[in-house]
Amino acid sequence: MKRSYRKGIIPSNIQIAPNIYEMKLATCDPGFGFKGKPGQFYMLRGWEAMDPFLARPISISDISNGVITFLYEVRGRGTHIFSKLKEGDVLELLGPLGAGFDLNVKGKVALISGGIGIAPLIYLMKRLGNNMDFYCGFRSVPYYTDRIEGKVNNIYITTEDGSVGHKGFVTELFIPEKYDTVITCGPTPMIKTVVEMCKEKNVPVYVSMENRMACGIGTCLGCAIETTSGMLRVCKEGPVFSGEEVIFDD
Amino acid sequence: MISTKVEICGVEFKNPVIVASGTFGFGREYAEYFPLSRLGGISSKGLTLNKRDGNKGIRIYEVASGIMNSIGLQNPGIDGFIENELPFMEKQGTVILANVGGNTLEEYIISVDKLNDTNIDIIELNISCPNVKKGGMAFGIRSKTAYEVVTEVRSACKKPLIVKLSPNAEDIVEMAESCTKAGADGLSLVNTFNGMAIDIYNRKPVFNNITAGLSGPCIKPIALRMVYEVSKAVDIPIIGLGGIMDYGDAIEFIMAGAHCIQVGTANFIKPDISIDIIEGIEEFMKDEGIKSLDEIRGVV
Numbered sequence: 001m002k003r004s005y006r007k008g009i010i011p012s013n014i015q016i017a018p019n020i021y022e023m024k025l026a027t028c029d030p031g032f033g034f035k036g037k038p039g040q041f042y043m044l045r046g047w048e049a050m051d052p053f054l055a056r057p058i059s060i061s062d063i064s065n066g067v068i069t070f071l072y073e074v075r076g077r078g079t080h081i082f083s084k085l086k087e088g089d090v091l092e093l094l095g096p097l098g099a100g101f102d103l104n105v106k107g108k109v110a111l112i113s114g115g116i117g118i119a120p121l122i123y124l125m126k127r128l129g130n131n132m133d134f135y136c137g138f139r140s141v142p143y144y145t146d147r148i149e150g151k152v153n154n155i156y157i158t159t160e161d162g163s164v165g166h167k168g169f170v171t172e173l174f175i176p177e178k179y180d181t182v183i184t185c186g187p188t189p190m191i192k193t194v195v196e197m198c199k200e201k202n203v204p205v206y207v208s209m210e211n212r213m214a215c216g217i218g219t220c221l222g223c224a225i226e227t228t229s230g231m232l233r234v235c236k237e238g239p240v241f242s243g244e245e246v247i248f249d250d
Numbered sequence: 251m252i253s254t255k256v257e258i259c260g261v262e263f264k265n266p267v268i269v270a271s272g273t274f275g276f277g278r279e280y281a282e283y284f285p286l287s288r289l290g291g292i293s294s295k296g297l298t299l300n301k302r303d304g305n306k307g308i309r310i311y312e313v314a315s316g317i318m319n320s321i322g323l324q325n326p327g328i329d330g331f332i333e334n335e336l337p338f339m340e341k342q343g344t345v346i347l348a349n350v351g352g353n354t355l356e357e358y359i360i361s362v363d364k365l366n367d368t369n370i371d372i373i374e375l376n377i378s379c380p381n382v383k384k385g386g387m388a389f390g391i392r393s394k395t396a397y398e399v400v401t402e403v404r405s406a407c408k409k410p411l412i413v414k415l416s417p418n419a420e421d422i423v424e425m426a427e428s429c430t431k432a433g434a435d436g437l438s439l440v441n442t443f444n445g446m447a448i449d450i451y452n453r454k455p456v457f458n459n460i461t462a463g464l465s466g467p468c469i470k471p472i473a474l475r476m477v478y479e480v481s482k483a484v485d486i487p488i489i490g491l492g493g494i495m496d497y498g499d500a501i502e503f504i505m506a507g508a509h510c511i512q513v514g515t516a517n518f519i520k521p522d523i524s525i526d527i528i529e530g531i532e533e534f535m536k537d538e539g540i541k542s543l544d545e546i547r548g549v550v
């Protein structure tokens with residue numbers, strides 16, 4: 001049997017860039033460390049009494065010795081509450097959920113992130129043994145790039161305001177035909193551009209999608225997206241899909 | 251010894267807790283968290299004659315103490331259900347309600363006819379779907395339209411027939427009376443409330459369909475009032491639902507007159523919440539010295 005929501009305790013929850021936080025969670029029941037593959041996520045609730053009503057989906061950014069790391073951006077009420085949690089505070093979480101990335105990719109890999117989309121790709125980078133380049137785009141202040149340096153062949157950093165690295169979008173630097181596999185996570189317009197670029201050069205591309213979720217386990221159908229194989233659930237069949245199968249609406 | 255058993259329409263439920271349509275799929279995902287045999291019953295995702303992909307755009311939207319949904323009845327169709335989902339459900343050792351929706355009367359009749367020869371226990375007729383022929387107004391709004399549909403479906407249906415009422419009905423008591431007269435064996439209420447949300451930065455409704463269904467604890471007091479009023483007006487058994495989150499909510503619906511209750515949106519908050527509710531009801535009965543739910547049903 002899978003475990004329903006259980007408690008995790010916070011060893012640390014620190015701000016690493018404007019609006020960006022890194023939270024670690026340790027298990028509250030000894031012997032049951034947190035598990036999960038790159039691309040999988042947890043539903044998190046950092047409050048009592050169902051207010052906010054729904055838990056929030058957050059990707060696994062790392063797991064070591066049963067301690068899980070989440071990297072998150074403060075967007076609305078839920079993530080704001082997360083950012084106020086302190087060492088020793090307790091959260092409720094459900095997971096790991098979703099199918100995650102296929103770790104058996106061949107050849108040279110490009111990882112492409114936009115903003116907080118870097119979260120699942122950091123964990124993936126650690127688990128892939130491939131020859132990799134990492135393209136990471138930020139609005140203004142880069143984060144986590146120190147964790148990437150030395151682990152990949154090349155790191156390409158872009159910021160929209162030009163404060164660090166190339167000024168503009170990652171897709172301006174990315175050359176699809178240099179790679180055997182491309183994996184991307186970030187804002188939908190970026191994902192869409194990456195998929196179009198890869199399709200044009202016949203390079204296989206995998207995308208990690210986001211959508212609003214209620215259950216996180218495949219029953220509400222709230223997160224379903226249109227694909228070439230019909231409606232698929234981001235929380236169950238996803239969040240990782242092949243770029244060719246996702247039908248992006250305009 | 252306490253007994254949580256309930257019998258309605260000649261079907262025995264081991265306890266009064268049924269999981270609501272559209273919030274439990276066909277049970278597969280929840281079976282990974284607890285044995286489904288613990289449940290009183292499962293109401294399937296709303297089924298239509300033909301497979302449906304559902305709505306585009308935002309489908310789930312969080313509001314204070316609840317959610318709004320515009321899933322649009324995404325489902326595998328009656329044949330897909332019978333072939334791929336029912337065999338799994340049959341093995342779970344719990345009562346199966348097939349929740350049936352449709353846009354036309356013909357659609358309802360053909361669907362019910364196909365289900366007649368299966369092992370489902372009860373048909374739960376969802377009359378909240380838009381009636382295509384009557385300009386999209388739901389069958390479940392006007393008592394007269396509902397009466398016509400239920401009468402026809404009743405004569406086609408060989409299974410016990412429970413009609414699921416929409417709280418958007420013009421007059422819920424009159425609606426309940428009409429469905430009873432038309433031959434319903436039981437009623438379940440309520441479905442979601444029609445609501446709306448606006449994205450103020452885009453100056454557009456959040457949902458492509460403009461309105462969407464509101465559910466969760468925010469609707470409970472109104473749902474409870476409706477169950478109370480309907481249970482005073484009709485003699486057939488009632489399944490009460492709307493915002494039930496814990497055993498206390500469940501007991502309130504039973505005290506308002508419900509035979510069984512359904513757990514809906516709460517399933518999204520905690521996959522095994524229905525087990526907490528079943529155990530909570532048992533504890534409550536022990537603590538209060540209640541041997542059978544008959545003792546408290548409709549006490550208020």
Ligand SMILES: Cc1cc2nc3c(=O)[nH]c(=O)nc-3n(C[C@H](O)[C@H](O)[C@H](O)COP(=O)(O)OP(=O)(O)OC[C@H]3O[C@@H](n4cnc5c(N)ncnc54)[C@H](O)[C@@H]3O)c2cc1C
Nearest residue numbers: 056057058059071072073075076077078079119210211212
């Ligand atoms: C599979 C998956 C993995 C994710 N991983 C991460 C991650 O590692 N780090 C991170 O910072 N964010 C991640 N997100 C996005 C994150 O879930 C949202 O930013 C968060 O739910 C916003 O909640 P809020 O209360 O702060 O915002 P609000 O806007 O107040 O939230 C209101 C409702 O909308 C939902 N919502 C709003 N924006 C999104 C969104 N972009 N995606 C999904 N639901 C949304 C919320 O969950 C909530 O139900 C992920 C999303 C998904 C689907």
Ligand SMILES: Cc1cc2nc3c(=O)[nH]c(=O)nc-3n(C[C@H](O)[C@H](O)[C@H](O)COP(=O)(O)O)c2cc1C
Nearest residue numbers: 270271272296319376440441465466492493514515
């Ligand atoms: C995501 C979602 C999907 C639903 N789908 C159906 C459906 O297919 N058929 C139906 O009769 N009711 C459907 N409902 C309504 C519920 O079964 C229930 O009547 C309603 O949500 C009120 O109960 P609750 O507040 O406990 O959720 C759905 C509700 C939700 C939230």
Ligand code: FES
Nearest residue numbers: 216218220221235
């Ligand atoms: S979040 Fe409910 S089906 Fe994916």
